Amino acid sequence: MVISIEKQGETAIVAAGGRLDAVGAPELEARGKASIQEGSKRLLLDLAKVEYISSAGLRSLLVLAKTVKAAGGGMALCSLTPAVREVMTMSGFDNILSLAADRSAAMGLLK
Amino acid sequence: MVNTVADQQRVMDEVEALLSARSVSSRRKSAVRLALDELLSNVIQYAYDDGGVHRIGVKIDPGIPFVLAIEDDGRPFDPLSDAPAPVLEGPVEDRPVGGLGLHLLRSMGMEMDYRREKGRNILRVVFPGE
Numbered sequence A: 001m002v003i004s005i006e007k008q009g010e011t012a013i014v015a016a017g018g019r020l021d022a023v024g025a026p027e028l029e030a031r032g033k034a035s036i037q038e039g040s041k042r043l044l045l046d047l048a049k050v051e052y053i054s055s056a057g058l059r060s061l062l063v064l065a066k067t068v069k070a071a072g073g074g075m076a077l078c079s080l081t082p083a084v085r086e087v088m089t090m091s092g093f094d095n096i097l098s099l100a101a102d103r104s105a106a107m108g109l110l111k
Numbered sequence B: 001m002v003n004t005v006a007d008q009q010r011v012m013d014e015v016e017a018l019l020s021a022r023s024v025s026s027r028r029k030s031a032v033r034l035a036l037d038e039l040l041s042n043v044i045q046y047a048y049d050d051g052g053v054h055r056i057g058v059k060i061d062p063g064i065p066f067v068l069a070i071e072d073d074g075r076p077f078d079p080l081s082d083a084p085a086p087v088l089e090g091p092v093e094d095r096p097v098g099g100l101g102l103h104l105l106r107s108m109g110m111e112m113d114y115r116r117e118k119g120r121n122i123l124r125v126v127f128p129g130e
Helices: A024-037 A055-070 A082-091 A103-110 B005-021 B026-046 B101-107
Strands: A002-008 A011-020 A042-053 A074-078 A098-100 B057-061 B067-072 B111-117 B120-126
Touching: A002 A024, A011 A024, A011 A055, A011 A103, A024 A042, A024 A055, A042 A055, A042 A082, A042 A103, A042 B026, A055 A074, A055 A082, A055 B026, A074 A103, A082 B026, A082 B101, A098 A103, B005 B026, B005 B057, B026 B057, B026 B067, B026 B101, B026 B120, B101 B111
Parallel strands: A011 A042, A042 A074, A074 A098
Antiparallel strands: A002 A011, B057 B067, B067 B120, B111 B120
């Protein structure tokens, strides 16, 4: 995975690229958890460059959502590719995670 | 291939390259990667107790229908009856982590049939038409 993180106040904007699978997902999970530990209350995951997600990727997204919620914050995802959106819908994750079209819409969800 | 994550990654990449050479659609390639990812991960993680090296057979028939078969000598496991049902409802806090792989494959229209033969699990996955 290629992961870059930019902080805006208490929000960590995490841009991920590559495959969110058994190899990539733990990397994203570790970086997201580190951001929460460093004090970020909100995670905004920009998945525009993620072309593939497996159940391992879903698992890590769920772990991050639980972790940030337990710390009193929230998480939103944006810019999903069609392949990733399809898996979100089939797994029912579109009902439990906040999905937005782009970063500014995701910021709105996190307010 | 053998039962290691490194070998699984190698096989998934090789299969993708082979399918690309046959001009298989990117949607189909993505579905094949997901099937290999979920099913081989299950075998590597859960089928063996002995810590040893095991051969896993992967066969693809890229015809109509498009069929993938995976064969292993691990403990008997019928994904159609032995896998726990996925939990698809409820808030983030209550959702169990995991248990979604097989559900995803079925949701994508893949049909699976399983048989146990001579101490081997044989799982056949038939992909939906395009």
